[in-house]
Every structure is written in structure tokens, then in C-alpha cells.
Amino acid sequence: MFAFAVRRTAAAIPVLVMVSLIVFFLMRLLPGDIIDLIVSQAQVDVSEEMIAELRRQYGLDKPVYVQYYVWVRQILAGDFGLSFRSHQPVIEIILPRLMPTFQIGLAALFFSSLVAIPLGAISAARPNSIWDRIGAFGTFIGASMPYFLVGGLLIYFVSLQLGLLPPSGFVSPTDDLTDSIRHTIMPAITLALSLTAILIRQARASFSDVLQHPYIRTAYAKGLSETRVVVQHAMKNALLPIVTILGLQLGVILSGAVVTETVFAVPGIGRLLVDSILGRDYPIVQALVLLIAAAVVLATLLVDIVYGVLDPRSSRM
């Protein structure tokens, strides 16, 4: 077992090296760099000597492979360097950004499960009923509405017309829990909408599959009510594929965060990533992409190890 874990961990290293190479060189393939952007803000001529000096200060005067070597050596020493745009340590910028994105992402998962699973179950239990139609219509709406539109409409109606929630910003739950929740609701709903669309279809398919099983017929034959059959008997089995799909929505949450965090002015990693790419802030982009990749690799690694424990056959490979 231990040997298996070591083997799997070792296999993750080339993946991370590949990711680091790809993000490092892709960023540098983009036309324009931080020096172009700094100079563009000067509103005055910046001398060639000053541009050369800035290149030197940002370490961009060295050949790319040397820059890569310097960066990797830094990371191995636990130093992700300084942001090009703000000169603050990269880690100090990234860490406070994780909380808002995770909080809103989790809330979105919670909202979408809360709506999609019951709606999917009813749609499956009563095909072609009004609930089924509502579910289908909801899917259609959720899948076709872009985040910026949903976010904009929510802000307009909920904040401006009804005055219920603050339009933008983020408050940490450790500072003020109620205020934190109030700031989370609208971005989470915006993010949840397309998730819900996917989940309703998944839940409906999953439930209708389970409801065909003989044990469901047995449950009905025992004289149980439809609600008890669906909730107590079908639910457990139907949830398995739904939870699997839910786990795969991490990508949707991160890509959605890019837009929702901009619309709602949330200081999360989605907005940071986009701003840093557009701002050619190489150290931030490299560190963020590497961290996201490391998180995915780690998660897969854990799953593999758990599988190995649960099913000894899978660790013999």
C-alpha cells in the first residue's frame, strides 16, 4: 500500500513540471509585457535606457530559459516571488483571495443541489407533469443565461428595486457573519444557475433510472406513499451519479467566478487570475495556475489512494 502511495506521488511530479512549463512559456508567448503596460501609463516618453532598466529590474532581460530556472529555484525554496503589478509577495496576494471564491462556490453548489435534486426527483417520478415542464424550462433558462446578465439583473432587482442585499463587495465571515452571508447570496445564485441546469437533467435521468428498479416496485407494493418511496428508497441510489457530477463542477465554478467576481466586485481568485493575465503579471498567473494544478493533482492522488485502500485490486497495477 505504501509503495503504491509513493509511486502515485512520484507520478504527480512530471505532471506539475509540465504544467509549470506550459504556463511559463504560454504567458511569455502572449504579445506585450508588463513593461509595455507600465510605459503606456506614463503619458510621456520613457527613454530607451529607462525601458532597459525596467526590463533588468523585472528580470525580463535574461533569456527565457534562465528566467524559468530562476523561477523554479525560487519555488523550490518556497518563494513565489513578487507580483509585477503591486510588488507585494505573490503568496500574500493569493491567500486572502481563496476564501471569497470558495465561500461563493460552495454556496452555489448548495443552492443548486437544493433546487435541482428535488426538482429532478419530481420530474422523474411524474414525467410530463407541470413539475417536469418547470424543470425543463428552468434548465433552458439556466443553460442559456450568461453570468453577467443574471448578475446584472439580480443587482438591478434585488439591490436597487427591492433594496434587500448589497450590490457588490465581500465581507469575511470572521468579521461579520450576517454581512458575509448577505454578500454571498447574489453571486452564489448567479453562479448556481447554470450548475442547476446541468444538475436538474442529471437528477432527472438518475431518478428515472432508479425508479425502474424492481425494489421500487416492491416498496410501492408494500403500500408506501410515493414521497417515502422516492425520498427513502430511490434517493440513496440516485444520488451517487449526481454527487459524482457535482464533484466535476469545480471547473464550472472557477470559470464562472471570473465573471461573477467582476460583476459583484468580489476579491476572489477568478478576478485576480483574469486581471493578472491581462496585466501580464507573470508571477501571479504562474503561481495561481500551478496551485490550481497542484490542488487537482492532490485531489486525484487522494482519490486514488482511497480507492487503493477500498479495493486492493486497483493498487496492484
Add this chain to the structure above:
Amino acid sequence: MVNSKATHEKKFISRSAEKESTQCPSLLSRRQFVKAGVAGVGGIVIPSLSAPAFAAGRGGTLKVALTADPISFDPHLTGNLQGRGAAQSIHDTLFGIDNKGNLSPMLVDRWEQPDNKTYLLHLRSGVKFHDGTDFDADAVVYNINRIRNPETGSIRSGEIKALDRIEAVDRLTVKMTLKYPFAAFLFPFTDVSGCIGSPAAFEKYGKERANLNPVGTGPFKFAGYSQDTETVLERNGNYWDAGKPYVDRLILRPIPTGSTRLIELQTGGVDLSEGLPLQNIAALRTQPDIVVSERVGFRWEYIGFNAKEKFPGSNARFRQAFQWAIDREALHHVAYFGTGAVGYSGILPSHPFHESAYKPFTYNKDMAGKLLDESGLGSAEITAYLRPEPVKQRAAQLVQAMAADVGVKINLEQLDYASHRAKLRSGELPMDMHGWWGYRPDPDQYLSVLLGSDGSYAKRHGYNNPKMDDLFRKQRAETDRDKRRALFRRITDLMNEDAIYVPWHYSSDFKGLSPRVKGFHHAADAIIEYKHISLG
């Protein structure tokens, strides 16, 4: 154009009324209202001056929605408008700008020019930095040398490249000697180049940590910052301008989406907002709970051509045709929703050198067609690269249609901002639709970049005209204001003849205010002077 201490009520006043509007003299200081001599700009909502005897109330927190994060507070290293604005709240500048566009006293109390290459600056006495150290001539010399030191890596060094020597004559007198006569030399000191920080603090924090530890003499002290969340500034109780600032605390929140900023303003989440969405302006002007402030001439829109051999822009007739081929009025109304003003020169309407009657071109397709025939290019084709700016994209599509009308095919291509800059730097933009961003207090500051043969834009556009260089040399050596103005008119005439830049519009900066915000003045460079603002 909102420059009253008294904003007890607001009403609509027409452009002409606004031009005549009297100002509250006690409030005039720096970056003061410059009479915008543009006719034909629609009604502007400004607070009236119904109560000139209004005494500004003290206290409260002013919350402001910014379009972007300030990122750095080091005045010599900061780049964007928000960073410059925040840096100027913390650090006073050496000079201000008065309501006629002239220099006015700030940290420099009075100044003299013994000859056309020497300036003597007499500094305000009794001013202290936030860390308790004294503001004096040595501090000024330290700051200017910090900008000039290549190790600092300050892009502002280009603004003061005419400076040869700077020395402290005595405790409160600074002497600056120039390499060559330069009439516009002192103007950069009204902006971040003139921001003076505590030398002790610069030494203590070093370059890397100075950006988040700014120590100036300004009306506000730096109190807290969290990137993309908020910047907190607190009132400097020992500010030299007695009684100011009025508010106890400033909270600057970057909110990137325009519609969200607007709703924050409408719901009272913020008291003041930068950059309102253009399409909402007309509707907002009729709303009683928001004051819309427009400043015409923050940006100068032109179509730039590349005169290098391989581009169609190398043909002067082809370039000149655009002076007649574009319908500036249509662009003004459709792309800009009637905001800003139509323009024919590079002198912005906020500047005293601007001539509102100057209108050498009309929309004339026949004239454009004739010039194109003379160009001998036949059916010309040219590519314009666009940055992700919705307004400019709309304008570019209109220009594309107008050019097609006279037989020129324009291909529009999208790039992100940095890619566009890289293309511009390499001199590979056949056609530049983006114009000049940001008001500067003297036209030399940007026109020399665009038109002087050693200017970076001029080089990138392949432009070089000895006659133009001669005019620039003359206006720089000229100390008489009227003669300088006349020289700039000749520069404008020559620019329009060469048509490397075809001017068409002056775009506005917009700010939205809650009616409780008093004393707001809309500066030409869009930077807010928070020290005059109070909350009613």
C-alpha cells in the same frame, strides 16, 4: 463642472449658463475649473450655487467607487489614474492648477524665473510630513532626485528630462536649472512627479515596501489597503490648509463593472462614483437622487496613420481624405450618446489654448473622394486593431462604414490591451483608432510625444517633419503665453495638413455624486481632490 461648496439643490443648466457660472472663490485652489470653451455640448447637470455662504460640515466617511484598484501608492512608481489620485491625497504636489489653467501655489508658495533656464521655488513653511519630519528644500531635492535615479525605475523621469541641476539654496528655497528652455517644464509637478514624500520614510521602507507605506504632507494619511477590496485614508489633523480636509475618512472601493458602480451609488453604498456607463447618462440626468458631472476633454480621439512606406498611410492624400470622410457629428451622437464634443485639433477643450471656433473640416464625401482619387491608391485597404473598449468599438464600426462609403476598406481586429501596446511599440499599427488618453495640463506634454520627431508615437507612426520640430522648439522657448498660444495654433494647422492624426472628438470623464456630497470640483485630469469635499 461641479465646483460649489453649496450643493443644497441641483438643477439643469445649459452649457451657456455653465460657461458663465461664477465660482466660489474661497474654494479655488488647485486643478480648478477651467472654462471649457466648447459650444454645442448638451445640458449638464450641476449643483447650483444657491448658498455661497455655505459652511462646509466636518466629519463623516466618504465612500468612493473606483473603476480600478490603485495598486501602488508610491507617487513616483504608481501608474493608473486611481493610483495617482490616491497618491495625491496622501502627498501634496509642488504646484496646483488654477481656474485659468495656470500654475497655482501648493507646496511651492511662490516662484520666480530669473532666466529662461532657471527656476527658484520658495516653499511653504511650517509643513510637516505624516511621520512628523519637516518638509523642506532638502526633501524636494531628495524626491526629484529619486525620480531621476534609474534605480527607482520611475516612468516619470521622462517628464523632467529637461532638468539639469537641482539644489537646495536654503532651507525653503530650491533652485532648478534646465538643459534647454522649456515653457511647460513646471506642469508635471502638478501631478505625481510633484508629489513629495518623506525622505525618512523612503529610506526606512526602501523601494519594495514604499508602495504600501506612503508618507506625505497631504490632507489624508494612509490607513489601510486590501487589493481589489478597499483603500482606507484618514484625515490628517495637522494639515497646513487650516480646516481641511472636511471628511474624517475616505474609503476607495474598486468596482470594475459600470452598472454595479451605478447601483452602488443609487443605493447609497457609495457617495461618489467614477466612470458612469455612457448609455445611462441621459437617463441619469433626469434622476433627482444622483448628480451627474461631466468634464469634456478628458480624452482626445483621433485616427492615427502609420506613414511608413509599406502602409497606405504613407500617402498624404489618403490620410487627408479622412479629414472629410468621417461624419464627426454622427460619431458624437451614436458612439458617444451625445456626450463630449466634436473636435478638430489636439488642444483639449479644458485648456486655455483651445479655440472653439476652429473648424477647418466638414463632412464632405465628394472632397474625400477627390483626395482619394489624387492619392492614386485605387481601392485602398487598411487594418485597424482595437482594444476591448465598447465605445471605441462602436465608433470604429461607424468609421468603417463611413470609409466604405468613399471606397476605403477598413478591417477591424480585436486585441487585448497589452497586445495592442506591443503592436504600437513595434510601430506595426497601420491605423490607430485609440487616440490619446488622459488630460495633461500643458499640450506640449502629449503633442511633443505625438508630433516631435523624437517623440515615441511620432517614431512609431513614422512621422518626422522638421517644420514641426521647429515650431516645438519655438513654443518651448517662448515665455509669453499669447505667443505660445499662437504657436500651438500653427502646430495644429500643420498637424491637420500632414494628417498623421485625424482629430474627431473630445471625450468626457463622468462622475456620479450623491446629492449629499458638497464641494466637489471636476478637474480636467479626472483626479478628485478629496480635501474640498464635505458631506451634507
